[in-house]
Amino acid sequence: MDFQSCVNIQKEWDIVGARQLGRDISRKIGFGTVDQARIATAISELARNIYLYAGTGKVCFETLEDMNKKGIRIVAMDEGPGIQDISQVMEDGFTTSGGLGAGLPGVKRLMDEFDIISHVGEGTEIKVVKWLR
Amino acid sequence: MRIPILKLHNYLLISIQIDLDDQTAIQFQEDLLKKIHESGATGVVIDLTSVDIIDSFIAKVLGDVVTMSDLMGAKVVLTGIQPAVAMTLIDLGIHMQDVPTALDLEQGLIKLRQELEE
Numbered sequence: 001m002d003f004q005s006c007v008n009i010q011k012e013w014d015i016v017g018a019r020q021l022g023r024d025i026s027r028k029i030g031f032g033t034v035d036q037a038r039i040a041t042a043i044s045e046l047a048r049n050i051y052l053y054a055g056t057g058k059v060c061f062e063t064l065e066d067m068n069k070k071g072i073r074i075v076a077m078d079e080g081p082g083i084q085d086i087s088q089v090m091e092d093g094f095t096t097s098g099g100l101g102a103g104l105p106g107v108k109r110l111m112d113e114f115d116i117i118s119h120v121g122e123g124t125e126i127k128v129v130k131w132l133r
Numbered sequence: 134m135r136i137p138i139l140k141l142h143n144y145l146l147i148s149i150q151i152d153l154d155d156q157t158a159i160q161f162q163e164d165l166l167k168k169i170h171e172s173g174a175t176g177v178v179i180d181l182t183s184v185d186i187i188d189s190f191i192a193k194v195l196g197d198v199v200t201m202s203d204l205m206g207a208k209v210v211l212t213g214i215q216p217a218v219a220m221t222l223i224d225l226g227i228h229m230q231d232v233p234t235a236l237d238l239e240q241g242l243i244k245l246r247q248e249l250e251e
Contacts, residue, residue, distance in 0.1 A: 016154045019186065037186055037217035038224060044188035045225075048155075092226050103189055106225035 003060040003075070007047075010056050015047040018059045025061050026072050030132055038110040039072060039130055045103045046076035046126055054080020054123065064129065071112075071131040079123040086116060136161045138168045144176045144245065145169065145207075146238075150183040158194040165198055169207045176245035177202060180238050182213030192227045199232050208248050210234065212241035 004025070007018040022043040026036050043059060050057035057078025064071040083089055092105045104126075108114040113129035134157045139146045145168055151157070165177065179195070181187070187195070199209045210233045214222075222229065233248065235241040 012155050016152055019188075020152065023186075033185075034217040034220055037215075037221045040186045041188045041221045041225065044186065044190075048188070048190060106189060106227075109224045109226070110221065 003062050006058045006060040008056070008058050009047050009050045009078075012051060015044055015051060018047040019043040022059075022061060022072075022074060025063065026130070029063055029070055029072055031072075031130070035130060035132075039074070042107045042110040042128060042130075043074060045107050046074070046128070049103060050076060050078045050080070054078035057123075064131075069131055071129055073127065073129045075128075076126045077123065078125075082120040082122055082124055083116075083118040084120055086118060134160075135164065138165060140168075140172055140174065143174055143251075144178065144242070145172065145174045146178050146180070148180040148183070148238075152186070153184070153191050155190055158191055162194055162198045162201070166201055166205065169202055169205055174207055175249055177207055177209040178212055178238060178241040178245065179209060180212045180241070181218070182215070182237070184218065185215060187214075187218050187222060189225055189227060192222060192225070192229065196229055196232055208233065208245060210241040210244050210248075212236065212238055 005021065007014060007021055009018065019040040023036050023040040026039045031039065047059050060075045062073040064073055088094055089104050107128060111128040111130050115127040118124040134151060136147060136149055195211065202209045212235045214234060233244060235244045
């Protein structure tokens, strides 16, 4: 896949950097303030998961232009420990970090499309899309 | 980065005007509790008018600081939560039901006065 830009997640501040870049890109695409907040929040959750569970990884952005639709695709990738039970992490309130357990199910609700691929010992890739309405 | 905490009579006033990273949020939690302890403040207003994103981590830190302050004997009111932030929090599944809130700083101070029956 050909991404316009990626943010490497290595330190905590990169979470803020990723969501600020994501917000800038979504503003340029034409998203309103509410959707900008949704997209930035989703990026923040995805980037924090990388930082917390994999240590390092990256978040990439792509502007989507279909026939008459515009949108943004965000891909969060890491080569961390992977997720053993995906259905468990998609449950509201499930957490291993002492957080609110709102992360992934929250991201799914904030975005229009949500795909997750994870292999134990190899890493995790989460792709989300938000369409401009 | 440190968030300034202002004292006004028995109250502490905080206006968060930066994009909060995790470390700054945790530092703020500590600073506020310390300031409550030192100043003997009975009420705190945290104004979030300039905050345009609250993710689950920041929400947890804010919710925790309200509970922690309460344990110490100080009431906290969160004010100025933006419409986009409120909508995003509900999408995330975060309801912050036990957290006192008000529309703006002025309403926040009125609410504190009522809660503290001053």
